[in-house]
Amino acid sequence: MRHVIIGSSAAGIAAAAEIRKHQKDAVIVMISKDEHVHSRCMLHKYISHERDVKGLDFTEENFFENQKVDYIQNEVISVLEDEKCVLLRSGEQIPYDKLLIASGAGSFIPPIGDLRTADNVFGMRNLSDAQAIDKMADSAQNVLVIGAGLAGMDAAYAMLERGKKVTVLEMSHRILPVQLDAHSAEVYQRKFESKGTIFYLGRRLEKTISGTGGQICRVVLDTGENIDCDVIIVAAGVRPTIDFLDKSKVEAGRGILVDACLQTNIRDIYAAGDVTGLSGIWPNAVKQGTVAARNMCGIAEKYTDTFNEKNMMNFFGIVTLYLGQICTRKDEVVLTEEDRNVYRRVSIREGKVTGVLLQGDISNAGVWQYLIKNEIDISHIKKNIFQISYADFFSVKADGEYRWKCEGQNFKF
Ligand SMILES: Cc1cc2nc3c(=O)[nH]c(=O)nc-3n(C[C@H](O)[C@H](O)[C@H](O)COP(=O)(O)OP(=O)(O)OC[C@H]3O[C@@H](n4cnc5c(N)ncnc54)[C@H](O)[C@@H]3O)c2cc1C
Missing domain, CATH: 3.30.390.30 (FAD/NAD-linked reductase, C-terminal dimerisation domain)
Structure with missing residues (x-):
């Protein structure tokens, strides 16, 4: 049996380990854009210099050798379900018997002003984002974080630790609106404020003002308020990474559509993790990867989780x-x-x-x-x-x- 997994994060790694548990002789190929396996939850620790690249790796020592997983660092640009293979950016075709799509999600940068084109605006999703932020932070003083969810507050925290002046802009009237209630959110907000963070809550970004050199130097809010900035970190939501499925018959809506066993509408193609849109947190991605892997090995199991968070x-x-x-x-x-x-x-x-x-x-x-x-x-x-x-x-x-x-x-x- 030849299993191909797209993605080397929570869902993909959990799936590879689970497949190996049940099929000692199966071929497992993992294809990922990531140069290094890394935990997205720890990116702020890289920015604050608490961890290096190796410290972000969440796999056990020699994972790929021990589990006999072939790692291909490349980008999948198409899934050719009729031929049962995936096409890589390099032009190579990788055949599969069973395919798992665990391609996660990517930062959503709202199409406002120059946010999508300025070179001092970063998402907060991949190691490459953290590396770019880290580099920029050396010379920047004023950091604007857009979005006060978990990723946004992680970024704000890391920047405070780097001694930057941090401003957080959030549409909701409180920080961490999905994770916390008003009281517990306020506890954190007060702590952040005591360390110098300025919050603009219940406001929206309306336009950006760029200086010379293609960088945004100021943003204007719907209230007319102005915020000066050297770097902008956008943590205003994510979108499932499904662009490479444009020409495929795999059905997707706000994520790849799956049945209870995490199989897509195409036989032998499964999906797990943030790309399904069923959840956006690490433990659930791991669980989905594990359940999908069992089904790929012929062990029928349904994905259920009482905890949506x-x-x-x-x-x-x-x-x-x-x-x-x-x-x-x-x-x-x-x-x-x-x-x-x-x-x-x-x-x-x-x-x-x-x-x-x-x-x-x-x-x-x-x-x-x-x-x-x-x-x-x-x-x-x-x-x-x-x-x-x-x-x-x-x-x-x-x-x-x-x-x-x-x-x-x-x-x-
Ligand atoms: C800053 C931040 C903080 C977070 N904090 C927490 C937290 O505290 N607790 C928590 O539970 N969750 C947290 N999360 C969410 C958690 O990281 C995700 O739920 C989890 O990473 C999802 O795992 P995944 O395997 O589904 O996909 P992802 O982690 O998104 O990984 C997708 C993988 O697919 C690869 N890929 C994508 N497209 C292609 C392609 N075309 N070709 C090849 N490879 C491809 C990528 O390179 C990557 O390896 C945080 C996320 C961020 C960004």
Whole structure:
């Protein structure tokens, strides 16, 4: 069997390792534009000089040799499904029996003013972006970050660490609007402000003003306000990387369309990770890569994930973990608890926990994860919900085995 994987990031690497587990003799070929395997989540650490290129590599030592994966550094420019091969920029054709598309997503640069053409504007997606930002940061003083999501705040944090004057522009009225609620976002915003960051929230970029040499030196907002800048980092969303499928029959909408087993509309072609548009976070890309790989090996498995979000962030030593859904629906009850530097927030629907946010102390995270994943009804718990523990759900049998306290409820380990 000959497996070809496009992409060498979270989904692609997880898929290669999983295929090797099940098929010792299969040929695995990985094609990637990346010169070095790297974690996108760590790019800010490269910019702040905390890690070098090697430090961004998330694979185990000698991964490609040990897993017998042939790595081709090149760009796929077309998928020729009738011939069952992919065409590379170099002109070479690489045949496959099973193909996994794990080509991820790319930065979206809005078509405003000179944003797409100026040479001091960068996305924040690939190592090459981080390398370009790093180089530019040597001479730049005023850094404008557009977008206050995770990638944007990572970039802002890295630039603060480099001693730059950082300004953040965000359309939403608060930072990290997808990941956090208003309270926890404000905790971080205040910290950033105390280090000199200026925020323009609830505003849009309207036009750019370029100086000599093709660089933007100032932007104008919809409010008429002006911001001077030497470098602009755009972290205003991503788009799935599917341009090389233009002439193929693989169907895509806001991402490549897949069935429950992550197979596309074309037999033997699978997709996993950010390119499917099912999720935009690392753990889910890994899980999709793993599930797709099993199906490619003939082990039928469906992709399911109760968590549409599960993530952690850490700015200025304040750690935050969020699980499940943070944007609350009208039929949900939200409970919060605040104690000095610790903040906890739980949303509950029909007796079941749908989302949890823990800031400052994440020590009880395992219990919350368990409750969400197993959709456990907690309506019988009468005590303060923030003091909930495994002991509320289990008793221990004489032989030491855990026993479920609530009869009639199904649960999974
Ligand atoms: C700055 C930043 C911070 C982030 N922080 C977090 C975080 O804290 N937590 C979290 O969970 N997630 C985070 N994410 C998101 C996370 O990085 C992504 O969900 C994850 O990288 C998706 O993995 P993927 O394998 O689907 O695709 P990607 O990581 O996008 O990789 C795509 C791969 O495909 C290759 N490729 C693309 N097109 C082609 C082509 N035509 N030919 C050959 N190769 C191609 C690329 O070179 C690359 O190897 C962050 C992302 C960024 C950018």
